[in-house]
Amino acid sequence: MENQENIAKKWQICPECNGQGRVRQKIKRKKKLYYEKALEIYENTDQKGEKPIPPKSHLKICENCNASGIIPSENYPIPDTEHFPKIAIIGGGIGGVALAVACLHRGIPFTLYEKDESFNARMQGYGLxxxxxxxxxxxFGIKKLKDGIVSTRHVVHNIEGKILGEWGKRKWLANNEKTATRRSNMHIARQSLRLELLQQLDEKNAVKWNHQLLDLKNLTDKTVELKFKINDEIKTTKADLVVGADGIRSTVRNFIIDEKLSPLRYLDCIVILGICPLKKNKTLKSELLDSETVFQTANGVERMYMMPYSSTEIMWQFSYPISEELALNLSREGSKALKNDVFERTKSWHSPISDIISGTPQENISGYPVYDRVVLNSDLFKKIGSVTLLGDAAHPMSPFKGQGANQALLDALSLAKIIYKNCKYKNWREDGIRTSVLNQFEKEMLERTAIKVKDSREAATILHSETVLIETNQPRGNILK
Structure with a gap:
């Protein structure tokens, strides 16, 4: 699974854009003169009326780094403990590792802690x-995702196999539509993406496995004390900033935010996941299994979604409304009960659905009730000291819009950029890390993700209703907009 092209590269901040990926254009002379003249008139008329607003320069892509914010380097940047805060990242999933990588590129000192004993300690095999x-x-220094697969076709069926909608590059190109130039979605196994991010780290910054967070508390000097359990030992350490990237049931979140203020919210449905190998199942022959097609089938209540997982596997996601109690019970019964449930519900559905369910190894199946949380208020964050959250720890959402990992990656990149920009040339210790960095980061994160949480929640309803059966060549989530 190693991607040598990505492993061989070391990276550092692009000096042209200071790691931001964009640079400001020069303000045109004509605009400057217009502003100066308007300001002169304003000042010479006893400042009556509205004061002229200075012209702002527009941002453009940095050509030196092609908008990535980083350039190749012979060595890893040396951690700059003089200018940057020491960060403790809790959680070695997608968001936590992404933040570690972004900090490494910027010389921001960090330690990455994960409670699991190793990379493969838990089943984390679903696709993104x-x-x-x-x-x-x-x-993040990844030129190309080795195991990534681009989908070129998306199809929606009813259970008899009638096509209700179709979109994607193949259809757009066939119809010579302008939308053919739109960006493509890329599908990849969660562990594949996580591994490629981990491979960006050097040995000195490798994950601290088997570190279970027991406690954290803000100290009077604005640092944070953390207590970990490692096997049977207790370890205490300090950091200038703690970032909880430890998932929907975040331990960090539980320490800093009262669960009653934003409890888990059940979305009235269960999701059952499976990964089916295609090569071993020679009877599985369908144009839908070409490793470039995403398809979904629905009856107005239940919904099956299938997407490429790798060049030789397909991942399926089956969901339907159910009470929380029954969803929890079914999940506890395990993979055999989950597989039987899906098979019985879909055995009369169009080909190749039942064959794929039958061909999915029992150990490749898992299921869980679907939850999200009400989006946090930025004012609430201001009361939690030198601690923040990102990814599912901050804004968990349903999987039905495929936004969880996307937003975690964007959170991580945003936080690293703000730390670099606001701490490199300013004394952040005087005002504290919350005033210098966290208030800005959290405001941006919450504004960006609030609509994603909302849309993902609405999708949980739409995709299990008659709306999904409307005949239209567009994603089901767009129908009501």
């Missing part, structure tokens, strides 16, 4: 769809 983050991935 990279949308906005497909473009941003190069900002």
């Amino acid at each position: 769809t990279l949308q906005q983050a497909n473009v941003a991935i190069k900002a």
